[in-house]
Amino acid sequence: MAVFEQDEMQNDGRRIDFSILVEAIGYQLRRAQLTVFQDFHESFANEGLRPADFSVLLVVSANPGLKQSEVAEALGIQRANFVAIADSLEQRGLAERRKSETDRRVQALYLTERGEEFARGMLRTWRIHEDRLVEKLGGPAERDRLLELLGRITR
Amino acid sequence: MAVFEQDEMQNDGRRIDFSILVEAIGYQLRRAQLTVFQDFHESFANEGLRPADFSVLLVVSANPGLKQSEVAEALGIQRANFVAIADSLEQRGLAERRKSETDRRVQALYLTERGEEFARGMLRTWRIHEDRLVEKLGGPAERDRLLELLGRITR
């Protein structure tokens, strides 16, 4: 997304009137989300880690043995689209699929030892990213307040 | 996005541990944004109006005569991608391009009379959508607080 300031000077000195966009929750939510994802992307540029990979690694690490479809649904990812994500994590040696003994249809997901180690480093990088955001917000209290307000929208 | 609750019961009664995702600003921001855009999409299903169309109509209405590239940059849209948006608004008879007299390269944008009328109805629909969100948040004070926190991230 282009870097710009609201009510920025443009157009030969005339200010652009953003009208009610400045108070549109969806618009401001979208802009903030893009800003945060941009920072996330730069933080993980070396690892080539996308937000979806990050969330899958966290959930599988905390819930070893979950079915693919359970991880996918928990994260709001269609199971069809989850296949490529699991493929990539498996090819990178970070996760593995194991066929369930009791139901041969299901693939249970686990992190490899290398995956667990990768996740630990990933979390260190993530905390730096997150701390930068918390500082922008003004502190942990503001972070908590933001999360609480976002939660009211989501649930 | 799939409808789900955090820490929802899944996996035969075992709760899924979302680990630090519950306190990840980017993740919760993304979820909230998807929820709001989903509501926006349903609110404007009849008009077939996308968020980008909405923001362009608002900015052009409030700033008649802006150049295409100015509108695009203000909204964080690449000028190449803006062409199709302007095409569609023009084809629907809502906006029009007028070649500048002083600089024959630039296309200045204006809403048609029909476009202005459309925008007024659009705003009525939008306010219902927005009021629904404000109610979820708890009231106008919470809305203002959320916008303020989002602003700290964005700028």
Place this chain on the structure above:
DNA sequence: TATTGTTATACTCTATAACTATA
């Protein structure tokens, strides 16, 4: 030379339908 609008193109993300193997 630089800028505006444009076209073409590619890449990511997301959504849907249909197949397979198992249950």
Place this chain on the structure above:
DNA sequence: TATAGTTATAGAGTATAACAATA
């Protein structure tokens, strides 16, 4: 019949390069 994983595919949204017209 139903479910889990998979494949194929299509549609958004977004990013970059290059071109024509104009400055």
